[in-house]
Amino acid sequence: MSRYPYGLSADITPTNSPSKLTKAQKSRARREPSGVFSLFSPPQIQQFREAFSLIDHDGDGIVGEQDLKHIFSSLGRGPSDDGGSDRGITFPMFLTMMGEHLYDFDADSELVAAFECFDEGDTGFVKCDEIRKWLGDVGERMDEHEIDKLLKGPFTRNGQFNYREWVKVLRVNTDNEESESQ
Incomplete structure (x- = not known):
């Protein structure tokens, strides 16, 4: 048992050294915050987040092909099979699209x-x-x-x-x- 509080040790070697980071952690570490969040007020971002969550039926944080098919079918439209991207749409991408659309809106x-x-x-x-x-x-x-x-x-x-x-x-x-x- 450690004599340091909360199970800490005297070893000061970083536990998250670059060689021990997972691929996702390395990717996250390189990213810079998106400027799209500065375009909107916090209440607007919350409204967009709620709209995004309505579209993201499986709740994985990405609007994928299945989510879009569900939305199109609920609107009574058949989705087109144009061979689009398999990556899906993340919330920052969604905010960027909304910003571009609203910027043109008079x-x-x-x-x-x-x-x-x-x-x-x-x-x-x-x-x-x-x-x-x-x-x-x-x-x-x-x-x-x-x-x-x-x-x-x-x-x-x-x-x-x-x-x-x-x-x-x-x-x-x-x-x-x-x-x-x-």
Whole structure:
């Protein structure tokens, strides 16, 4: 029994000398942290991690061929057999793809374009009742609480939603949140 606490010994020879490291440990030791994590806030990374875990059905940390087949079949689509990579997608790779996709995404113009579909007169206003109906009944349906939260914004006296003003306010709030978190 050792006379040192926690079973330590006086031998100062490193236990993880390079010759004793496994291949995985050597690979891990050479890696540098990914800069992709600096692109997102911790809550965003957590949301992406949750989305990634939904796709990674076997929970091995890699979205592989079987995971993708499961996702495609749940979406009612057959996966293509293009002979892609056998390596799969890791979480840092997934974050990189999301970063590239979101970098190209112009939220203001996308939101305005979506609301313009309901604005037949190009007035900048849409009927609140019509938007509620579409959000609650079509596509990926939202519940009343989600709709109320989304449509918390500038209304006229006759129930028209000023979506252009709402997008401007949304942009200011997003910019303020980003500057406060830095």
